[in-house]
Amino acid sequence: MKKTLSIIALSVIGFGLVSCKKENKEVQNPEVIGVDSTNAPVADSTVAPVTPTVAGTEAAAPVKSNQPTTTIALSESNFDFGNIKKGAKVNHVYEVTNTGTNPLIISEVKPGCGCTAPEFTKEPIMPGKKGKITLSFDSSNFDGSVQKYADVFANVENAPVKLTFNANIQP
Template sequence: MKNLIKIVPLVAALSLVSCKKDQSADQLIVKEETTATAPDSVSTEAQAPTQDATLVTADDRASEAQSKPLTTVALSESSFEFGKIKKGDHKEHTYEITNTGKNPLIISQVKPGCGCTVPDYTKDPIMPGKKGKITLKFDSSNFDGLVSKQAEIYANVEKAPMVITFTADIQP
């Protein structure tokens, strides 16, 4: 019993010493985490304005046309079928857009659904009664089978964005 009474304070003392070591270790870890996260948070903060600026820029382009006097348009077609094409082929199709309204048509952006499609379009204002072009260039390298893609057209029309689509059946 006397030995037990001597051991209990010894165990308690060792526990306190080991707690202090753990606390020091925790403090070191906290300091390391603070040091480790500080550069990350700085880099995140540095990246945040860029991402916001990108979003604002895209919104600005989309709303740029909407801020102009509205007009009406007619598309030659809103969808196109390439049919069967070989994997790796690069295809393109041009959609004709006619300004049927009384104000100049301004296409501010054509935004494809993915990186496999690259748009090109009439950048100058399209006067009433005149026609412009929207070309979608498609790279089929990363696809197999039936594919359907789309692009959004941002312009000074009431229902923007307008959507154009195409399909392709990609063969090996």
């Protein structure tokens, strides 16, 4: 019986190792659309390369915006809540100003963990106008000093823009 269980366990472990293995296959035969002056095949340069993915994994970052870029100014990029009681739910509003010439479009605000919930201006922020990004923090699962962040994805050159906050969680 122990031998059978050992074989089953090894089979499951072996299968798990094989199924989690990331394969990096390159395209062997790209679509050929013509020949150059030496009669060598030429691939279509407009075809995007295929990137293999592993089931159950996500892309590292959201796709960059197709909107024309603009510039952004933050009232602050870091906020200190100071001392807060464990279990307190606090929030802070970061003010953003569109300092460019195109509408500012915030496509996503992605917090670093589940303890932080974002809300943000969803409509385009016109040049010279202001918008808001609110980060709400639930301190229930923390003790002592913490630092958290959220990445702001928008149509700006250096996206994502990182917003951070600190807190000292007291019992």
